[in-house]
Amino acid sequence: MKPAPFAYHRVHSVEAALERLHELGEEAKPIAGGQSLAPLMAFRLARPTALVDISRLAELAHLARVGDELRVGALTRHATVESGAAQCGEGFEVLSRSARFIGHGPIRRRGTFGGSLAHGDPSAEWCLLALALDAVVIARDRAGERAIDAGDFFTGYFSTALAPDELLVEVRFPRPRPHSSLKEFSRRRGDFALVGVAVALDLDRAGRCEDVRIAFGGVDDVPVRVAAAERLLEGEPAEADAFRAAAELCGAELGRGLGDEDGRLKRRLMVELSVEALGEASAGVPG
Amino acid sequence: MSDLHLIAITVNGEAHEVAVDSRRTLADVLRHDLRLTGTHLGCEHGVCGACTVLLDGSPVRSCLVFGVQADGMEVETVEGLADDGTLGPLQQAFSEEGGLQCGFCTPGFLMLGTALLREHPDPTEEEIDDLVAANLCRCTGYAGIRRALLKAARGGATEGWPEPARVEDPRLLTGGGRFVDDVDRAGQLWMRVVRADLAAAEIVEIDAEAARQMEGVVAVLDATSLPDGFVIPIRLGPYEGDLTPFLQPVLAGAEVRYVGEPVAVVVAEDPYVAEDAAERVVTRYAPREPLLDSAQHGAEPAVTLRRGFGDADAAFAAADLVVEVDVRVGRHSAVPLETRGLVADWDTQARHLTVWGATKVPHFNRGALARLLGLGAEEITIRASDAGGGFGVRGELYPEDVLVTWLAMRFERPVKWIEDRSEHLVATNHSREQSRRLEGAFREDGSLLAVRDRVRHDNGAYLRTHGLLVPEMTLGMLLGPYRVDGYDGEAQVFLTNKTPAGTYRAPGRYEATFARERLLDKAAAALGMDPIALRRRNLLKARELPHHRPVPVLGHEVVIDDADFAGLLAETLKESNWSGWKKEAAKLRGEGRAIGVGFAYFLEKSGGGGFETARIDVLADGRLRVSSGATSLGQGVETVLAEVVCRELDVARADVAVVAGDTDLVEAGGGSWASRSTVYAGSAAQKAAQELRALLLEVASELLEADARDLELGAGAVEVRGSPSSRISFAELAARSDALANGRHGRPPGLSVTATFTDAPMTYPYGVHLAQVEVDRRSGAVSVLRYHVGYDVGTAISPRQVEGQLVGGAAQGIGGALLEEFTYDELGQPQSTTFIDYLLPTAAEVPDVTLTLLERGRAKGNPLGAKGAGEGGTTACGAAIAAAVDDALQRPGAILELPITPTRVMRLLAGEE
Structure with missing residues (x-):
């Protein structure tokens, strides 16, 4: 389990990284924490011909609130988000709370936010939350920056809308979402979720749901929202019956493709986890 | 193609400059370039955490960092923790609290703990729990690690600990172990095995030309290059009929029978290059239909074993009640944290082969290698090494052992092979997979009259060294501690297109105990009896012992010589607060939670294998060196032997x-193996020590000119009783009984004795497992809330280590009951080839296991009175947890298959919706 050969390039600025990526072509990859890429390389499932090491680009390690928006630099470590509830600011607690589901301590201290998104594992926590919180991914190439909606970012199993010479530099969460939650089930603590769900909603004065997002991981090759269930909850009182109805709809919609016994388990998890997540989200930030 | 970079790193305060290829992991840089071998590789994909080091103060898995990425950074490893050889407080706490056994995962935990305590000198228990759950340990069951961290954090006193630390501990806690991958020989070559990627196929062609052309590749060889007769021999009987068609060739010739079967080997200057070349070897196959399930239509057993006694048919005819269960135990295995490996060095001039890494049965392996390689046994030395856990699978003679040694002779250079984790999961023995229908004939009062057992044993593609041992053992041990007059057992052994199977901790018994205890639970439900009362009725009573059962186990018929089955049960139920567990579960069920309790009784066996040798030499400085045929697998045998000799x-x-x-x-x-080390090696060491005492007294009596009966031996010296001035230390005895002096007295030179302990009958330890579990109705996941093991060990030489064996064994048994399974797809492709798919339990899945340890039934067959303790922690886990899940769901007899996965529980719950 030794990786295939590759050439290594360390860069000290984003510009240099972009130059390198451009020059090295399609088979080169940026590496930051390496917590997802290095295992794939050990199995030789990933065989980049070159790695561009961006891990020392301090300019990408920010975590800051700009107005309503939360900007997470690509190199922000999972552990920084986990312990940085204050930095994330009010309304983004779900990020800190969810970080604890990612692997174990040493993984969270080395793995990066941007790396997780760019890796595009459909059950990864940050991918789900990016989708549920309407995040925008900022990608840069030599020509400049573009913003990609999370909904357009994930294009397949472990693949994203990033071009080979593009670098994910930042993820922007547009506004606080105090009513949001992530729930997941894995057989062992710290493992990738068999099923995960992230939800976000707003409550009007009468306690009715608005702007609902329900995103699932582990059930398709990309994280997916269930629009029908979101619509079903729109304007409904934030109550258990409504949540269950929406959750059942999610199970029915996404569960269709899952035939066998594992599929039955996943359907059940989708329903139960989203009932819980919706309940927790509607209750708002604990304490 | 390499891409070299000169990097500067500081390791444990010392600056180094190293030229590294960009793909070289930090772990390999530390281990092989800087020769800091305390950092261990258990998986190379970031799951196990054994390779954890601190990088600029932060814990990282050094297998997931390329060395070049660490350029300019500061690295701390386990070698930096001890100050001038004095253990630091965390290391000391690990030793005192039983935080390590084999020591392979230990450096990783120590580095995690070091970082935690530096950042949070007073961590919460939750922080400690999180930390322990981050890495894998296969030996301890995590309790000792948790205790050690707590103790180090709280600055707990270290004085007054009743048991001294193990003799193994200082080296293992400082990175000073001698594991096989720590051995690098000058000029060594690396072997890489090319493995079959189809489960059943004829080999049409192996094209190795491209691989041979690669720079750094010395050779690529397939079966056509090997001598005839390169086949893995069976080590242990029974030998029923001609088994040769079922034996595994060292390299597949005409056909492959499982994914992972060795078809060729690459020999190269470097392990990275060897792996590159192995990828380039192209094998063309003509696929066949694989046999993957013994129940598949048309499957025929390779061998059928029949064992039994009494008239079972008559008993069934006369029974008030016949109960049957159809049960299945899934394929899982030992999966020690250190993979296998071997280093062989052939000295052409001296005609001598030296081998490192064959840790379990070195003398057998020496003999087998000698026969295969055409050497005399005296021309081979197998060196002692540390091993990162064995549990039955390590150290058997595998195809790779033959290849490494043969290649070393052929190329006249040292050859090294280190199995990687993906290989391990398809190449090293699997175990356990059995289905059986078990029938019991009962009287209305619950008495078990007779048992009929029909086993389908899936042994994978070949019979390896264990031959038919496991299926025979599962028949021989099925009846457990119960009185049964008629037994009709049959095991059909199927060879399927999956990894070959062998023994794993409590082989045959884990499976049989699950089946038997499920049967008894079902019978109790059918008879409306309390399950424990039903056991009590059938447990053998003291007056019925010794109890002879004419079924063979490791070549001896079963004789249970001494036991207090009912007494152990009573004591265990009381000490565990079983009735409290039961009440609590019932109360919580009333509140809507699915919580239940389960119980299982088991009989173990220990010993077997005829003899063991011990040698004691008095060294020039008066210290004693004890040598044994037993091997150090993390079980603490060195401590046990030292303990016996010290006493x-x-x-x-x-x-x-x-x-x-x-x-x-x-x-x-x-x-x-077979929980025999204390029984055999311990008894041999005791015998050698007694003989050495006599020799020392004899020599001293000559030197002191005193009658040996007037001499006293103690504290490393001999003196004339009542005359301290006559005192003569072992060192002086050694010096003064030099060869000449000895010669004058007609003795061989040296103060050295060798003793052999022979022919101990098998001993039968026994015990009880209790479990309290909760089922999550949403997911079907089962978590173990409480676990208790009651065990009679005869005599505990080192009680702390017995506890460690039982607690660690339970963690493995729980893994097999809930998490671990080797699965295959419909083409026979293995689906559990990483630590992401093969789920070893972490600390989060293992509860604190509590114990009732009795020393009641002193074994009669050995002078120590010892019964082995290696396996009893594991034996009844499947049975006890299954019973507890039944209880939690209030569905008696529902669980018939292990592991109890969420999917399987959901299948049961589906009926409830």
Whole structure:
């Protein structure tokens, strides 16, 4: 389990990284924490011909609130988000709370936010939350920056809308979402979720749901929202019956493709986890 | 193609400049370039955490960092923790609290703990729990690690600990172990095995040309290059009929029978290059239909074993009630944290082969290798090494052992092979997979009259060294501690297109105990009896012992010589607060939670294998060196042997060194398996110590000109009783009984004795497992809330280690009951080839296991009175947890299959919706 050969390039600025990526072509990859890429390389499932090491680009390690928006630099470590509830600011607690589901301590201290998104594992926590919180991914190439909606970012199993010479530099969460939650089930603590769900909603004065997002991981090759269930909850009182109805709809919609016994388990998890997540989200930030 | 970079790193305060290829992991840089071998590789994909080091103060898995990425950074490893050889407080706490056994995962935990305590000198228990759950340990069951961290954090006192630390601990806690991958020989080559990627196929062609052309590749060889008769021999009977068609060739010739079967080997200058070349070897196959399930239509057993006694048919005819269960135990295995490996060095001039890494049965392996390689046994030395857990699978003679040694002779250069984790999961013995229908004939009062057992044993593609041992053992041990007059057992052994199977901790018994206890639970439900009352009725009573059962186990018929089955049960139920567990579960069920309790009784066996040798030498400085045919697999055998010798000769533990498993030091040996080390090696060490005492007294009586009966031996010296001035230390005795002096007295030179302990009958330890579990109705996941093991060990030489064996064994048994399974797709492709798919339990899945340890039934067959303790922690886990899940769901007899996965529980719950 030794990786295939590759050439290594360390860069000290984003510009240099972009130059390198451009020059090295399609088979080169940026590496930051390496917590997802290095295992794939050990199995030789990933065989980049070159790695561009961006891990020392301090300019990408920010975590800051700009107005309503939360900007997470690509190199922000999972552990920084986990312990940085204050930095994330009010309304983004779900990020800190969810970080604890990612692997174990040493993984969270080395793995990066941007790396997780760019890796595009459909059950990864940050991918789900990016989708549920309407995040925008900022990608840069030599020509400049573009913003990609999370909904357009994930294009397949472990693949994203990033071009080979593009670098994910930042993820922007547009506004606080105090009513949001992530729930997941894995057989062992710290493992990738068999099923995960992230939800976000707003409550009007009468306690009715608005702007609902329900995103699932582990059930398709990309994280997916269930629009029908979101619509079903729109304007409904934030109550258990409504949540269950929406959750059942999610199970029915996404569960269709899952035939066998594992599929039955996943359907059940989708329903139960989203009932819980919706309940927790509607209750708002604990304490 | 390499891409070299010169990097500067500081390791444990020392600056280094190293030229590294960009793909070289930090772990390999530390281990092989800087020779800091305390950082261990258990998976190379970031799951196990054994390779954890601190990088600029932060814990990282050094297998997931390329060395070049660490350029300019500061690295801390386990070698930096001890100050001038004095253990730091965390290391000391690990030793005192049983935080390590084999020591392979230990450096990773120590580095995690070091970082935690530096950042949070007063961590919460939750922080400690999180930390322990981050890495994998296969030996301890995590309780000792948790205790050690707590103790170090709280600055707990270290004085007054009743048991001294193990003799193994200082080296293992400082990165000073001698694991096989720590051995690098000058000029060594690396072997990489090319493995079959189809489950069943004829080999049409192996094209290795491209691989041979690669720079750094010395050779690529397939079966056509090997001598005839390169086949893995069976080590242990029974030998029923001609088994040769079922034996595994060292390299597949005409056909492959499982994914992972060796078809060729690459020999190269470097392990990275060897792997590159192995990828380029192209094998063309003509696929066949694989046989993957013994129940598949048309499957025929390779061998059928029949064992039994009495008239079972008559008993069934006369029974008030016949109960049957159809049960299945899934395929899982030992999966030690250190993979296998071997280093062989052939000295052409001296015609001598030296081998490192064959840790379990070195003398058997020496003999087998000698026969295959055309050498005399005296031309091979197998060196003692540390091993990162064995549990049955390590150290058997595998195809790779033959290849490495043969290649070393052929190329006249040292050859090294280190299995990687993906290989391990398809190449090293699997175990356990059995289905059986078990029927019991009962009287209305619950008496078990007879048992009929029909086993389908899936042994994978070949019979390896264990031959038919596991299916025979599962029949021989099925009846457990119960009185049964008629037994009709049959095991059909199927060879399927999956990895070959062998023994794993409590082989045959884990499976049989699950089946039997499920049967008894079902019978109790059918009879409306309390399950424990039903057991009590059938447990053998003291007056019925010794109880002879005419079924063979490891070549001996079962004789249960001494036991207090009912007493152990009563004591365990009381000490565990079983009735409290039961009440609590019932109360919580009333509140809507699915919580239940389960119980299982088991009979173990220990010993077997005829003999063991021990040798004791008095060294020039007066210390004693104890050598044994047993091997050090993490079970603490060195401590046990030291303990026995210290007691016999009244010397300090620091003055005893133990070498376990060096074939030059003891001429013959049995090895470490079947919970036999304490029984056999311990008894041999005791015998040798007694003989050494006599020799020391004899020599001293000559030197002191006193009658040996007037001499006293103690504290490393001999003196004339009542005359302290006559005192003569072992060192002086050694010096003054030099060869000449000895010669004058007609003795061989040296103060050295070798003793062999032979022919102990098998001993039968026994015990009870209790479990309290909760089922999550949303997911079907089962979590173990409480676990208790009651066990009668006869005599505990080292009680702390017995506890460690039982607690660690339970963690493995729980893994097999809930998490671990090797699965295959419909083409026979293995689906559990990483630590992401094969789920070893972490600390989060293992509860604190509590114990009732009795020393009641002193074994009669050995002078120590010891019964083995290696396996009883594991034996009944499947049975007890299954019973507890039944209870939690209030569905008696529902669980018939292990592991109890969420999917399987959901299948049961689906009926409830």
